[in-house]
Amino acid sequence: MSVGPKDRMEEQERIDYVLKEIERKETALYSKATGLKEDVIELRKTFWDDVTVNLDEPDDVIETQASIKQQAEFLAEKERFHGKIGDELKVLKRMKKSPYFGRIDFKEHGEDQVEKLYIGISSFLDRQDEDFLVYDWRAPISSLYYDYALGNASYNAVNSAIEGEISLKRQFIIRDGILKGLFDTGLTIGDEMLQEALGHNASTDMKNIVATIQKEQNRIIREERSKLLLVQGVAGSGKTSAALQRIAYLMYRYREELNPENVVLFSPNPLFTGYIRNVLPELGEANVRQTTFLEYLREGIGEGFTVESPFEQMEYVLTKENSDAYQTRLSSMEYKATLDFKKLIDNYVEKLRIEGMQFKNISFRGEILISKEEISEYFYSLDEAITPVNKMEIVAKWLQSELKQYQRLEVKKDWVMEKVELLDKEAYLKAYYEAQKLDEDMFVNEEKVLRKAVVRKMFGTLRKQIEDFDFVHVAKNFRLLFSTTRELENTPNNWNAICEQTIHDFSNNHLTWEDAAPYLYFKGKLIGDKQERAVRQLLIDEAQDYSSFQFAFIRHLFPYTRMTLLGDINQAIYVNVTKENPLVPGIQESEHERITLTKSYRPTKQITEFTKAFAPGVEEIEAFNRDGAKPTLIRLTDPSHSSLAILAERSAYLEKGHEMIAVICKTVQETERVYKELKEAVPVTQITEETYGFSKGFIVLPVYLAKGIEFDAVIIPDGSSSNYKEKDRTLFYTACTRAMHDLTIISGEEPCHFIKEAKVDTYEMLEDEIEKI
């Protein structure tokens, strides 16, 4: 459909009009904000003037408290209001650049008038606050824009479906208030806009996609019925984008009930967390709780252990094939990823209800006050039917009261007076005033009070230990699981060897990644865990990398939470976790909705056509129709020329205008080697597990840190058959699909067999070109 100059002029006039209205609103808000700011400053200055302070009688104290509270609330309300205006102003500032991106003309059945609906990042009303000049993209009516072509259409209003007809669907590219592009389309969202969105250079910050959300992605964003939403999507199909717009949608839809703290997003690594941090603020929403599962586990496990990261586990798998313990470790990983292992833990906890629970002595100044045997005796004297967690609560109460007795005895001992001198000034004064209040001999009292103060302070640590259930020897109990449960049914053949290996790691206070979630789960079974009851929505990106055990544990931790799992089985890079992953089609899950995305938007058509030949899965992969050069394979007779080849490709890509060029390696070992060689020649950044952000330029990183991220061009420095074997298929596929515009694979004479699976006309081959230079 063609758009004429008249349409263009009319649309620009409307943009100008809306911009003027935005500016008017902005001015009004600014003056309101300035007034409020002055009020807040004044209120802070004169806070105490309006508070009646009288502490003579208990009644007066209560009245004073009420008065302070009232004044504080008044101030907080003003500050909140000021903050809200600030947020509104931020949105208006963004709207001034591009007030909207879409328009649909919709005639509701039974109405005479066609309504022109303009859709942008936020709603904007006219000056009478009556008509919408712009509709928020998340408003129910805006779903028309994403879900329908021209013709019959409907959307869900409060209680019913509104039916009608769309007679026009128009898309705008507006930059700094100027109309740069205008397309009418009969399709859902036209190709032109997508071409424009995807044709840009890659960025260090992810962009929002609200202007070009596709119908399938819109389903993910707006799905509200299911408790569990499973999204399997091929590389670059917009899973992360949909997840973030979904959060923005839910925050809008449930703005009365949902705060940023009620939503948690698990992402694969800190670099990725940094990469997506701007999407929600750009849409006018605050960032929700974002963390990695590793961080979450480390926090729960505490400081007693070093916890291996999934990346360290991965590096082990990829580089330690020759170590003696390798096979045992692999089967340990496999088994500990399963629900069988969870069952084993559950059975073991059941056994501990009857016997064998390990405790720690409660000691004070080198002397055992309450022995572990006494604690055990008390524990097992309680009714067997009570769960261990509830029993621990009872034991803790008992210990606190026992402690009180010891505290009383301790006060009279000689050592106490020596410690009195070490009391800080505040504690000393407190004790002194307390003594003064007692109606007896001041001198005698002072010593008594000071003694008590010293002992109370020193017993404080013990009380805290009991409060934290630190009288239970969780680590020893877990370790004993591996020495008392030998040769069980359903355990792997080499269970004994696995047990020895686990005990060895444990004795060094080290938890492998495969043990981390099981240990925390076990800990929770004994002393209770931090169930996240306030969390309403949990989104897990790269969900293909979680094991069945980890999922079961997450469900246990988030009992009242709706979950969205997004991932790609093709990119499951961790060993043995995929078998029972809920993303695998056919895996039984109750009350769930499954959405599959098959179109890949990130890479050019040429890259997708090449990579889909060796994609590990069986599902269809459809390329988005964006043109680029075919991927290049550079075969070297002398592999030591690899750096030269990388540098030549880098120069060519810079010349093409690429700003983010990544050399993606298989392992950290390879990354370090390549980085060392390259940094002698050009500025280059190495990305490690601790990297929280990166700038544009030339970077080197292992594939598992590139998960979820994209680059203008990707160079794979060693795609030889000696480096990538069949078991590395998902790694190789993940590395290749990070490229938006260009992909180069360098190999020795024998490229990995995945490349041979691709048709020869899907890539360019250069042989010995570099060597000729």
Ligand SMILES: Nc1ncnc2c1ncn2[C@@H]1O[C@H](COP(=O)(O)OP(=O)(O)OP(=O)(O)O)[C@@H](O)[C@H]1O
């Ligand atoms: N509807 C869309 N409009 C514009 N851009 C889109 C759209 N969908 C996806 N993209 C772009 O495609 C790229 C890939 O998206 P995203 O990272 O969300 O995909 P993904 O499925 O999470 O990828 P992967 O699994 O490979 O990490 C991003 O640049 C994103 O902005």
